[in-house]
Amino acid sequence: MVDFGAEIATRTLPLAGAHGGSSVARLELAAPAERISLRVAAADVAALSAALGVDLPTEPKTSASANGRTAMWLGPDEWLVIADGPGEIGSGLMAEAAKASVPHSAADVSHRNTAILVSGPGAAATINTGCPQDLSLAAFPVGACSRTIFGKVEIVLLRTAEDVFRVEVWRSFSTYAFGLLAEGAGDAAL
Amino acid sequence: MLLIHCPYCEEDRSELEFRWAGEAHIARPDNIAAISDEEFAEYFFLRNNEKGLTYERWRHIHGCGRFFNAARDTVSDKFLMTYKAGLPKQPIPAETKAEAIAEEKTVETWEQMEGDAR
Numbered sequence: 001m002v003d004f005g006a007e008i009a010t011r012t013l014p015l016a017g018a019h020g021g022s023s024v025a026r027l028e029l030a031a032p033a034e035r036i037s038l039r040v041a042a043a044d045v046a047a048l049s050a051a052l053g054v055d056l057p058t059e060p061k062t063s064a065s066a067n068g069r070t071a072m073w074l075g076p077d078e079w080l081v082i083a084d085g086p087g088e089i090g091s092g093l094m095a096e097a098a099k100a101s102v103p104h105s106a107a108d109v110s111h112r113n114t115a116i117l118v119s120g121p122g123a124a125a126t127i128n129t130g131c132p133q134d135l136s137l138a139a140f141p142v143g144a145c146s147r148t149i150f151g152k153v154e155i156v157l158l159r160t161a162e163d164v165f166r167v168e169v170w171r172s173f174s175t176y177a178f179g180l181l182a183e184g185a186g187d188a189a190l
Numbered sequence: 191m192l193l194i195h196c197p198y199c200e201e202d203r204s205e206l207e208f209r210w211a212g213e214a215h216i217a218r219p220d221n222i223a224a225i226s227d228e229e230f231a232e233y234f235f236l237r238n239n240e241k242g243l244t245y246e247r248w249r250h251i252h253g254c255g256r257f258f259n260a261a262r263d264t265v266s267d268k269f270l271m272t273y274k275a276g277l278p279k280q281p282i283p284a285e286t287k288a289e290a291i292a293e294e295k296t297v298e299t300w301e302q303m304e305g306d307a308r
Contacts, residue, residue: 060199060254075254076198132191132204146199149206149252 014114014171020182022189024122027181030115030166034083036093037107041077044102051100052081052093063145063158069093072145072158080109080156080168113156114171116178119164122188127157127165129184137162151180192267194248197274198256211247213237214259215279241265245279248272 021027040048049055053067056079063072072080083093097106118126124135130151145158153176156168169177192205219225244264249257261270261282270286
């Protein structure tokens with residue numbers, strides 16, 4: 001039998017090697033991270049919060065971070081939880097969610113999404129190239145998050161600092177999102 | 191760009207995040223197997239398509255993902271109010287209604303320009 005070398009397929013990360021940005025906005029690729037899409041009824045939120053070690057926010061457009069996890073409010077019964085610490089993409093979040101003995105739905109979407117970090121004084125202007133939301137600090141403070149639209153693709157936007165945003169996008173749309181962000185970064189510098 | 195108030199996000203958002211989802215408050219017959227073909231067609235296919243004030247379902251598809259109800263004026267495209275799915279048909283607040291009708295008079299419709307088609 002022919003030996004094809006490694007038994008395990010080598011993964012090419014989405015956007016591997018992509019670079020872009022301008023004098024006012026830097027575009028960077030976020031490290032691979034573990035993510036789950038979580039659905040749970042209001043009555044059982046506390047049990048899931050305890051299991052995951054982060055309080056699931058219940059106010060619209062808010063997020064919460066604790067123990068290396070960030071939980072983002074997407075809808076009245078829907079959250080995106082990201083383990084943003086270093087470590088392997090495994091089933092850590094899935095296993096912990098499963099410990100909660102209440103009805104819920106957790107789907108591992110670690111490889112469905114990738115993230116682009118947009119930082120710099122022109123970060124908000126760069127994202128507003130394709131996103132209709134008000135990104136002023138009054139309307140979208142640090143820690144605010146929202147599922148929204150960017151050009152033709154859906155993104156989840158999280159403001160991690162005054163001039164830093166995390167753009168979560170489906171991997172198959174990431175080339176488009178990165179391309180439009182690169183154009184936006186150029187325009188923001190004009 | 192229209193701003194639509196999402197009752198779940200409790201905020202005005204751009205129309206780009208929303209998707210229209212048909213007429214609101216259409217009740218499914220209790221025993222759908224027992225009704226006649228005409229009654230089924232009435233329930234399933236036929237819609238009022240009213241000019242002016244209509245109650246519609248909208249979905250905040252690129253946001254919280256929830257369906258909700260909206261009262262909209264199809265002449266001026268103005269959203270008079272929105273409220274959560276599952277609630278009964280809500281009356282339009284008198285103030286909003288008066289304002290909407292006043293605004294409607296300034297809209298140049300085809301009928302005003304080309305004669306009275308009604």
